Amino acid sequence: MKILKRIQEIKNIGNNRQLYNEQWVETKKALERYAIEDGLKVSEDIIGNLFCRLEGYNRSKTISIISHFDSVENGGAYDGIVGILAGIEALGMLKKKFGTPEVSLEVICIAEEEGARFKTTFLGCRALFGDLKYENLKRLKDKQNISFFKAREVIGLKPFSQKELDRCQRNDIITAIELHVEQSRYLEKTQIPIGICTHIPGQMKIRMVIVGEANHAGTTPMFERKDALCCAAKIISFVEHLGIKYEGVTTTGYTINAKNATNIIPSKVELIHDMRHHDPEVFNQMLEDLTNYAKREEEKRGVHIEFEKLVKIEPVELSTEINEQIKKVTRQIGLRQMEFKSGAGHDVQIMSSHDIPSGLIFIPSVEGISHRMEEYTKNEDIVNGLNVLALTIKNLSYGLIL
Ligand SMILES: [Zn+2]
Incomplete structure (x- = not known):
C-alpha cells in the first residue's frame, strides 16, 4: 500500500508543520501530488484547505473524509496525516475499482486544527462554516510576533477580505468521516484494532x-x-x-x-x-x-x-447511523472493534456541530504517545484503518444508502 511509503515521505519533511511555515507548504505540495497520482481533482480555498475530489453522478452532495495536516511544535508523523493519506488512497482505490460514485467524494486536507502557531484551534474546518472573522484573524500573532497575514505573505499567499473568507463556506457536505490515531491506550491495552468514537468533548x-x-x-x-x-x-x-x-x-x-x-x-x-x-x-x-x-x-x-x-x-455526540456503518464494515473485514469517547478534539467535531452526520474511526497508538516525535502506529493497524475507511465510504457512496 502506498500509504506506508507516503507517511515516511511526510516524516522526512519534518514534524513541525505549523500553519504557513515551510514544512506546512512542503507537506501540502506532497499531498497534492499524491492526490493527483491517485486520479483525484485538487483545489484549495483561501485559508489553505486542500480538496481532493472524486466527482459523483450527483455533484450537489458530497461525502467528506476529513483530517488535518498541521502538527504541534515537534509533533508526530501520524496525527492527522494518517487520516488524509488513508482518505486519498481509499478514494483512488474506489475510483479504480468502481468508477463514478453516486454522490461526490472528497478528502478535505485541513490546513489548521492544532492551534500550535496562532493559539486558536480548528481554523481550517471553521472556515468551511463561516465561523472565521477577518477582524479576529487580523489580531492573531505567533510566538515570534509574526501576524497571521504576515505569515501568509512570507509564503506568497495573498491577503483576503471577509467576503472572500465567506466563500470558503460549504453547504453540500452530507456526511463526514475521519480516521485518526487514537492518542491514548484503550485499543493498545485491549489489543483491539479498530475504535469507534461516540462522543467528542x-x-x-x-x-x-x-x-x-x-x-x-x-x-x-x-x-x-x-x-x-x-x-x-x-x-x-x-x-x-x-x-x-x-x-x-x-x-x-x-x-x-x-x-x-x-x-x-x-x-x-x-x-x-x-x-x-x-x-x-x-x-x-x-x-x-x-x-x-x-x-x-x-x-x-x-x-x-x-x-x-x-x-x-461545544461537545458533540457522533452519528449512530454512521457508527453502525463502520461497525458493519469492521465485522465484515473480520476485525474486532470497541466504542469509546474521545479525549481529544477532532475536525469531525466541527462537522457534527453543524449537524452533518459524522463518524470517527480510531486506530491504535503505540503506548498512547502523541504530540511528540515518538508517536507511532504500526503498519498493520494503518492498513486496517484504511480498509475500514475505504469500505465504509464505498457502502455510503456506491450503494445508495444515503
Ligand atoms: Zn489530530
Missing part, C-alpha cells in the same frame, strides 16, 4: 491577561502589592480544581510573565486555559465558575483581568 481556550503593578520587591509591603503572578497562580490552581471537581480535563499550558525578574513585582501575566468536557451543561458551568472566580480575585487584589474566549466548541 467540548473544548474551550480562554485567554486571560492579568494586569497588576510593577514595584520594588524589597520596599513594597505585602498588603500594598498588585502582584499579577500571584493572582495568576490562584487562577491556575482553580482551573486545575475545576477539572478534578467536574471530572473533565483542564490545563493552563501557556503562560507569559512580563518582566520575569527576581526583584520586581510581576505586573502583567498572560495565560491560556484549555478546558474540556463531554457534558454540554457542565462544560458551560466550568466557564461560569472560572469567570466568577477571576472576578473575585480581580476585586480582592485590585488587578485588572482581560478575558477573551479564543475558541469555544
Whole structure:
C-alpha cells in the first residue's frame, strides 16, 4: 500500500508543520501530488484547505473524509496525516475499482486544527462554516510576533477580505468521516484494532491577561502589592480544581510573565486555559465558575483581568447511523472493534456541530504517545484503518444508502 511509503515521505519533511511555515507548504505540495497520482481533482480555498475530489453522478452532495495536516511544535508523523493519506488512497482505490460514485467524494486536507502557531484551534474546518472573522484573524500573532497575514505573505499567499473568507463556506457536505490515531491506550491495552468514537468533548481556550503593578520587591509591603503572578497562580490552581471537581480535563499550558525578574513585582501575566468536557451543561458551568472566580480575585487584589474566549466548541455526540456503518464494515473485514469517547478534539467535531452526520474511526497508538516525535502506529493497524475507511465510504457512496 502506498500509504506506508507516503507517511515516511511526510516524516522526512519534518514534524513541525505549523500553519504557513515551510514544512506546512512542503507537506501540502506532497499531498497534492499524491492526490493527483491517485486520479483525484485538487483545489484549495483561501485559508489553505486542500480538496481532493472524486466527482459523483450527483455533484450537489458530497461525502467528506476529513483530517488535518498541521502538527504541534515537534509533533508526530501520524496525527492527522494518517487520516488524509488513508482518505486519498481509499478514494483512488474506489475510483479504480468502481468508477463514478453516486454522490461526490472528497478528502478535505485541513490546513489548521492544532492551534500550535496562532493559539486558536480548528481554523481550517471553521472556515468551511463561516465561523472565521477577518477582524479576529487580523489580531492573531505567533510566538515570534509574526501576524497571521504576515505569515501568509512570507509564503506568497495573498491577503483576503471577509467576503472572500465567506466563500470558503460549504453547504453540500452530507456526511463526514475521519480516521485518526487514537492518542491514548484503550485499543493498545485491549489489543483491539479498530475504535469507534461516540462522543467528542467540548473544548474551550480562554485567554486571560492579568494586569497588576510593577514595584520594588524589597520596599513594597505585602498588603500594598498588585502582584499579577500571584493572582495568576490562584487562577491556575482553580482551573486545575475545576477539572478534578467536574471530572473533565483542564490545563493552563501557556503562560507569559512580563518582566520575569527576581526583584520586581510581576505586573502583567498572560495565560491560556484549555478546558474540556463531554457534558454540554457542565462544560458551560466550568466557564461560569472560572469567570466568577477571576472576578473575585480581580476585586480582592485590585488587578485588572482581560478575558477573551479564543475558541469555544461545544461537545458533540457522533452519528449512530454512521457508527453502525463502520461497525458493519469492521465485522465484515473480520476485525474486532470497541466504542469509546474521545479525549481529544477532532475536525469531525466541527462537522457534527453543524449537524452533518459524522463518524470517527480510531486506530491504535503505540503506548498512547502523541504530540511528540515518538508517536507511532504500526503498519498493520494503518492498513486496517484504511480498509475500514475505504469500505465504509464505498457502502455510503456506491450503494445508495444515503
Ligand atoms: Zn489530530
